Amino acid sequence: xxxxxxxxxxxxxxxxxxxxxxxxxxxxxxxxAISPVPEAPEGIxxxxxxEGDVIAVIDLRSLFELPPGEQRIDDRIIVAQAGEWRIAxxxxxxxxxxxxxxxxxxxxxxxxxxxxxxxxxxxxxDDGQILIYDLLRFVSQARPELLVTKVxxxxx
Numbered sequence: 001x002x003x004x005x006x007x008x009x010x011x012x013x014x015x016x017x018x019x020x021x022x023x024x025x026x027x028x029x030x031x032x033a034i035s036p037v038p039e040a041p042e043g044i045x046x047x048x049x050x051e052g053d054v055i056a057v058i059d060l061r062s063l064f065e066l067p068p069g070e071q072r073i074d075d076r077i078i079v080a081q082a083g084e085w086r087i088a089x090x091x092x093x094x095x096x097x098x099x100x101x102x103x104x105x106x107x108x109x110x111x112x113x114x115x116x117x118x119x120x121x122x123x124x125x126d127d128g129q130i131l132i133y134d135l136l137r138f139v140s141q142a143r144p145e146l147l148v149t150k151v152x153x154x155x156x
Contacts, residue, residue: 005099005100005101005102006021006022006023006099006100007021007023007097007098007099007100008097008098008100008123008130008132009021009022009078009094009096009097010094010095010097010130011076011078011091011093011094011095012091012092012093013060013061013064013066013091013092014061014066014067014092016064016066017095017129017131018060018064018091018130018131018132018133019098019123019130019131019132020132020133020135021120021132021134022097024080024081024135025078025080026079026080027078027079028079028094029076029077029078029088030076030077031071031072031073031074031075031076031077031090032048032049032050032077033048034046034047034048034071035048035049040056043062043063044056044057044058045057045058045059045090048077048088050079050088055079055086055087055088056088057077057089058087058088058089059090060089060090060133064131069092071090072092075091075092076090076091076092076093076094077089077090078091078094080135082135082136087135100123104124105121105122105123106121106122106123106124119131119132119134120132120133120134
């Protein structure tokens with residue numbers, strides 16, 4: 001969906017709306033316990049265990065400089081595929097799946113240059129905007145292989 005039509009999964013963090021390309025979303029889960037990982041890379045909250053798979057959890061609140069929040073029982077966890085990496089994000093609410101057209105998207109560099117390393121675009125709407133989060137860009141910056149190595153060392 002990089003520059004064309006597609007579908008997004010819209011979610012909220014606190015009161016802010018964000019989205020992921022639907023083709024990156026693997027599943028949505030209820031809130032799960034997050035296990036901290038010592039010396040995890042910046043932006044990583046810890047890991048979750050989903051049916052035997054240990055998955056890194058990205059802290060979107062800190063990434064987008066939102067007020068920190070305690071994980072709540074009614075939060076949702078979005079598990080997504082970013083290249084070869086399966087990762088998760090904790091969100092306040094999953095809102096909808098939305099079809100978007102290429103002309104509705106604005107390149108993130110034109111609006112929010114400081115976030116170009118993690119945004120794939122911005123959807124401008126009559127009632128505000130939705131930031132379209134690009135997991136692959138973030139993962140390439142966060143170097144999740146370091147986290148995987150730490151998790152394997154702790155498990156071994």
